[in-house]
Amino acid sequence: MAAETSAPATGAGEREPNHGMRIFIIWLVLALASDLLIWFVLGPHLPPGDLASAANGQQFDIKVMSAMAAPVMVFVLIQFIYSLIVWRHREGDEEDGPPIHGNTRVQVTWITLTTVIVLCLFGFGTYELVNGPGAGAGSGEGPSPIVNPPGAELTVAQQMAPYSASKPLVIQVIAQQWRFTYRYPQFGGFETTYLAVPQNQWVEFDVTSIDVIHDFWAYQLGVKADADPGVNNVAYTKPLQLGSITVRCDELCGLWHGAMYDYGSVMTQSAFQSWATASQAHFADVTKMLPPYATTYDPTEIKQLGTVLVKLGLTGAGGGYYPPNDPSQP
């Protein structure tokens, strides 16, 4: 029985090489090389690029995480590969290995090191989340964000004040099955299907939905925010360069989720202003029909319904799943 075989007398004749030192040297070389590659060669091309401040911040985070992860990964891999080569079973050797049950120093070192790395990552991530150019991380922060750029506009009245290049531009993203529409409250509240943002100006996205949960993902802007019905989810970014934007829905929203994408662009401030003014005029007829600008909408109850619709028994555009006499609560 294997369990009863005695421990082998290792290292009797030849001197055992210093495996730890060998592994350390291989690790040092490879870890350094991979970190240099990650930082200088791969780093500038890492997604999601540097079109906007939030994207920039995410790119930096991914770069730092990679630079920290690579040495850990390299260490584990080297340790495994080295062991598998050096300590593989030799033909004819039927003895068991040395009975090493553990090593307090190694265990304490490993636990300490991993804990330190993890706490550093946490400190770094939290700092990146609340400070610096990528503050807020471009992710949806809900109706009361904690990380706001200067002059953030959180009330409806503030958001509807006329546009000024010195304040954040407010864009309301309205998600619906299966299209995003964009409402510009600072330009009379017109609604459009094209996302245009100005360069070098903070943009505030107020993301909401009028049916199911969607997720507004403006890839190049580094913005991702869930669109929940009845919720105003705020995210910020500051476009830094001119370029085009791809918007995709990132939360499964039904049949045509896969085809729910559109495009937009970062324009210069003057080009943006003339685009917005022209759009305001172009959409004037339909803007009059829209509900007054608000942070969320509930199409199941529509006050301005025509008489024929009311006579038909309709109170809104709810589809009749919940009967119209169901009490709606605050």
Add this chain to the structure above:
Amino acid sequence: MSLPVRVGTLLVAFLAVVGGVIFVVIHFLLAGPPVVDYAAGVAPGQPVSIMLQEDPQNTVSNHPDWVSYFIKDPKTGAWVHTTLFQVPAGSRVNVTILGYDGCTPLRNPFWGMVTGTIGGVEDVNGSPVSVLNSWASCSVGHTFSIPGIGLNVPVASPTTLSANKNVCGLSPCTSGPHTTVTFSFNAPKSDGDYFWQCRVPCGLGYLDGFGGPMQTIGFMTGQMEVVS
């Protein structure tokens, strides 16, 4: 069990599994409504005319209460229960939609605006219209929207109360109050599948009116297949 019995059982089980997989794939995964071909015999770039009707029900299916589109087959002239059609790439597509269904408010009145058509308008019973207000007036039955090419056409509905209460009751509709909507758009030059949908919450009995027929191909949503 002896070896032949075991192997025999194994073979039977294997054939049953393969048969089951083939049945599921063919019956459930690859099945779908037919495609009405408007591209056959039409050279790329030549105009085509397509004709659809929207019904308040679909009595030819096992969902008789679901609203539904029908497409007219150009060869036989018959109304087909489907929402898939083919058009040639780069051609001008002249669309006629017969609106047999009554009015419903849009969830987002923005879709009351006509976009993406040639001239930016649709003709409702012969007169050009660019915006329909589905909240203040009873004017929109459904919409025909192809987001991939920016097309959005609110299809006008009969506007009176009596018309709305006496809509046709047997699909495909041949009589009853209806509107005739015509418009044209240019099909994309590259081939591919472009989905189209309705934006009126007409999936009655489903939350937000967007389940059932709204998310079932063959009823209120489908694909325009552009072929070159």
Add this chain to the structure above:
Amino acid sequence: MAIETEAGTTQRPGGPDPVGTPGAGAWWARPALHTGVIGAIIGYAFGHWLGNYWAVPTANSPAAYQQIGTSDGNDFAIVLGYTFMLVGWLIGLGVFNDLVKLMLGKRLPQNGHEANGGVAKYFRFTLDHKVVGIQYLIGMIIYFCTAGLLAMGIRTELLSPVHHVFSSSVYVEIVGEHGTMMMMLMTSVILGPFGNYLIPLMIGSKRVAFPRIEALSFWLTPAAFLVLLSALPLGGFHFGWTGYPTLSVQDTSGADAYAFAFGLMGISMILASFNILVTVICYRAPGMRWGRLPMFVWGILGTGTMMALAAPILSGGMYMLLLDRTAQTAFFTDNLGGSTYLYEDLFWFFGHPEVYILALPGFAIVSELLPVFTRKPLFGYKVASAGMIGVTLLSFFVWQHHLFDSGIDPDMRPLYMLTTELISIPTGFIFLVGMGTLWKAKIRFTVPMLFCLAFYFNFLIGGISGVYLSDVPADTTEHGSFFVMAHFHYTIMGGLIFAFMGGCYYWLPKMMGISLNEKLGRVHFWLMFIAFNSTFLPLFAVGLAGQPRRVFEYARNLTTLNDWVSISSFFLGVSILIFIINFVWSTVVVRNRETGNPWKSRGLEWQVSSPPPADNFETVPVVLSGPYEYGVKDAPPVADLNPPVGVLAAGLSESETARAEA
């Protein structure tokens, strides 16, 4: 003589047989799979009729369920149909027979273990944990392959960015079926077969604590599986495995199948875990101290703990979803006072422990197998068990990292970033143990060992990519993209399934007395390892380049990568096919008998013959030393299988007293 006199009541495997003594009556007259099916059909028909009778509006009560008339669908009838189908299924299987007999004051026949050969017992509700283990094994392989075939469908569709094999509706259906089937049923892929079969053997027990509950936990899985598949004829469900409302409330009737099946599987998980937990805590042989517990048992203990605490939340959430869909409650509808966040929190409070439920058994198997094939003691036994306990505890404190972009209270994000990153510390323990055990070892590259080594490689990539996801700014790009998808396939497919395969090659000689073909095993391993990495490694890049999950149209510049992945995935499918061929060929056709201890393992389960005798052990063994004392000079054997009477009595008296008090 304590153990002999008490044997009938406390240490008999399985206890009484609910369906009469084996061999009584013709096979078709005894409750088994076929009577279960008949019961299910009758039950469904009744429930469906009842649902229509109650809910269809009549002249007297026209308004109550008026949406049924307009939607052409009666979810009420479908859910009631499923409920009564389940009842009929269990009655047909004979689950309640013992209960009825007891209520009628009849004595139950003693000795329910299945000593006889023959395959009929595998189709019955049985109280023998070894039969349940094999039932689970076959069941899990069937479920895994079904969901795997659906994955092939997904990759076929993604061969082209614009042209479609399936309609968008069918594509989303396939995605949802694949995801849900894998996530709900693979929770038991190791706990079910290996846990139920091996844990009594590993802890020196003749039986499990609750054989009826154990058997019930298995027989709920085929019901959940078939209910989930029944979504296809009902029109499918179109919201992936997460089932977020309001989409899942809005969807057609296939959504009922999803919610019912997932909730049912939650109940199966609760039952399975309770049996395992109580067995491990109360049924250890004398001398099986906590410090001698095999690592596999530690891992399953952690898995069971997570299941017992997390699965009730799942079943509750699914029940609320069913109520929203049938009784028109509004738990998740915002404008009627509900909240979609409520569901997201309920789901992920289950959902994140769930992914550790899927990871921990993998840790358990590799930690168990590594000492055997390195011929060395496990390095840092306490570190390994601490790692498993740590993962178990921390898993309940991380769930909101799924909601970083959802608009939750933004103050909470640093906290969940911290807890998520902390969980990489206990996970790191497992890697330390692995590296330490390999140090100066005599590594034997058997097929199970190859799978274990691949586990470490895959889980390293999966784990490190998980740290990226815990960082809020980095997560903004990665959330909901193929990056996440690649990450969790590395931890679950690359971790859990590789460990499962290793476990199959390692323990099948024990469980079936048949060894799998080694040559085919090596082909299987290398093809699976290469194809797996070739499939999922590029998906990290695809995700970072901006491809969201569950889409059937993607950017044209990602075509090459997607095609590469699709073709690799087909090879991955072929590698699983090789496993199936090996499994069937070895167990049905060739039957290469293995009765001893082919791996020269010190594990207690290997000290009895293969397959083990019906009673597991002649008498309850006395455990003398830990299971990993390889190479230790003068180490005592792992257990005394025929202990002197006095020793046993002394060892047992203590636990018997404790049990009597309890």
